[in-house]
Amino acid sequence: MDVAAERIDRLHDLARAAAAADDDDRAREYVRLARRIAERNRLTLPRSFRRFTCDSCDSYLRPGKNARVRLQDGHVVVSCDCGSHARYPYET
Numbered sequence: 001m002d003v004a005a006e007r008i009d010r011l012h013d014l015a016r017a018a019a020a021a022d023d024d025d026r027a028r029e030y031v032r033l034a035r036r037i038a039e040r041n042r043l044t045l046p047r048s049f050r051r052f053t054c055d056s057c058d059s060y061l062r063p064g065k066n067a068r069v070r071l072q073d074g075h076v077v078v079s080c081d082c083g084s085h086a087r088y089p090y091e092t
């Protein structure tokens, strides 16, 4: 794992911790920072990062808190409080 990927990993942890502490603004800052690092280094964000962040508002998503998760036609549909939806193929 290179340095940029490690930083993204750490920011993901920080975002998760901030979200768990109800500090959504701080969580969003970490998400944005991680996205910027990925962009600059042409890295693909880890799948778990993409699943738990909103593409529109950069929120760190917590199902039951600021996001809803539904199953639909073999897809997982994640709805953020900002109104944005993301669909993923259902995987076990």
Ligand SMILES: [Zn+2]
Binding pocket: 054, 055, 056, 057, 058, 059, 080, 081, 082, 083, 084
């Ligand atoms: Zn959102």
